[in-house]
Amino acid sequence: MRRFLKIQAPALLFRAVVVLIYAFMFLPIAIVVLVSLNAEPYLTLPPESFSLRWYRQVFTPTWLPPLRYSLVIAAAAALGSGLLGGLGAFAIARYKFPGRAALQAFLMSPLSIPSIVTGVAILQFATMVNLQGMLGTPALIVGHIVVTLPFTVRMIGISLFNFDRSVEQAAANLGARPGQVLRHVTLPLMKPGIFAGMTFAFIVSFNNVPVSLFLVRPGATTLPIEILNFLQYRLDPTLAAVNMVSLVIVLALVAIAERAGGFTKFVYGRS
Amino acid sequence: MGLPPTVFLLAAFFLPLAFLMVLSVYRFDAGLIEPDVTLENYRKFFADSFYLAGLWRTVRLAAIVSLVVTTLSYPVAYFLTRTTSRFKGLLIALVLAPELSGVVLRTYGWIVILEDRGLVNTLLLDLDLIDRPLRLSQSFAGVALGLTHVLLPFAILAIFSTLQTIDPVLERAAQNLGANRVRTFFRVLFPLSLPGVIGAFFLTFTISASAYATPAILGGSGFHVLATMIYQQLLFFLNWPLASVMSLVLLVTVLIVALIGNRVETRVERALQG
DSSP states (O other): OHHIIIIIHHHHHHHHHHHHHHHHHHHHHHHHHHHHHBSSSSOOSSOSOBOSHHHHHHTSTTTHHHHHHHHHHHHHHHHHHHHHHHHHHHHHHHOOOTTHHHHHHHHHGGGGSOHHHHHHHHHHHHHHTTOGGGTTHHHHHHHHHHHHHHHHHHHHHHHHHTSOHHHHHHHHHTTOOHHHHIIIIIHHHHHHHHHHHHHHHHHHHHHOOTTHHHHOBTTBOOHHHHHHHHHTTOOOHHHHHHHHHHHHHHHHHHHHHHHHHOSHHHHHOOO | OOHHHHHHHIIIIIHHHHHHHHHHTEEEETTEEEEEEOSHHHHHHHHOHHHHHHHHHHHHHHHHHHHHHHHHHHHHHHHHHHOOOTTHHHHHHHHHHHHHTOHHHHHHHHHHHHSTTSHHHHHHHHTTSOSSOOOOSSSHHHHHHHHHHHHHHHHHHHHHHHHTTSOHHHHHHHHHTTOOHHHHIIIIIHHHHHHHHHHHHHHHHHHHHTOOHHHHHHSOTTOOOHHHHHHHHHHTSOOHHHHHHHHHHHHHHHHHHHHHHHHHHHHHHHHHTO
């Protein structure tokens, strides 16, 4: 027994702590799953009967437009962020020039500014300099590109640092012109990073609250803001179903990105 | 190649930020914004105990949350680094999953658990442990709990990515030289991972100080932190200059804390390199 306490107990305790923290992380998500499938408006544990009635409410004119709008904004933001972030990452990784570190810091700077301040600043700027026409869709896309740019720069950067430059030299030695090397060698090797970065940007934009909060217009609201507005007043289980639908979309994207060349390794990887 | 993203950020990010600073010194008079330079908005913020209490609540909340989050993250990050399980990839993905599910979904889950007629209160009432529902949501503790949950994945991944870079040979060497597990941990592994821990602490501080959704929903309408006060000034009272001042106060708070974090991190790293 004493031997057990000395050698096994700490290891078991450590395991138990880790399991508990994992459980804590999944508790609210599991609850939302249960609420969305529960037949009654109030959740009792264990649920007495299940139904898909709340999911039917998702595919109605209340929730489909914000869902569609969020998808469009996220796709546009991911494209813009992937393009600008790809150019930035390429410049940082491939060219030696004075101020390279400064460029890196500059492109990462939106991360150190609270996103809510970014949202406020863009709203005030667009309104005061008479660019109200920009509010709504254009401002949302621009704002989301700003806050996702650091992620695409970093994730595409990882794919650039991790690859063997000699492959490019080999292609050049075999007579490929610089444009051909870029198109047939460099870009394909960067693809996993670009894809992972754009997926991440898509998800950050799709879930975004602090920037969208100030830039949506009445009648054209993104899904998280619409849910937030509803949440202030009542707890309708339809909200749980809506949340689940958006989670499934995100998880499907991650699964595709993981298959296409890796996703998680770019999220916690270091360049 | 670096030009397009630079120009984009200058126009879409730095120009609006500069404009925010300008607006903070404009006069707000009877609902109109006049371009006269004044420090009135700053005076209004720093002379009002209501606003100062909001600032203090923001800092206190962020400090508590980041301390708890960093502490809870370490064991998980350590576990992920050392596990030899063939499900390691899956276990890492599982940490990432809550982060991907968005803050709104998780806040919703917490309301169902914490509200007056929620799961915890129903359970405690059924067990006759309490007579009246506990005030779990609409409270500081509820907001802190929700934020802790939101930020755990960030901190775990930050600490994990540092722990990964530490050569396991160092630990074995310490043990071969006669140090037991606890000693090895506190004398070798933990000091080496300190930069990651400090980074995680300050990262979570920044994010929780600027969080909007969790305080707004789990805190209820009477709960004020800088983020919710900014929202109110901007969209209800339409006092944009004051909203600018609050935004700048939040920005400066976060930057000061980040600066301290950077300093501490460099010190620790320098000390480690001996």
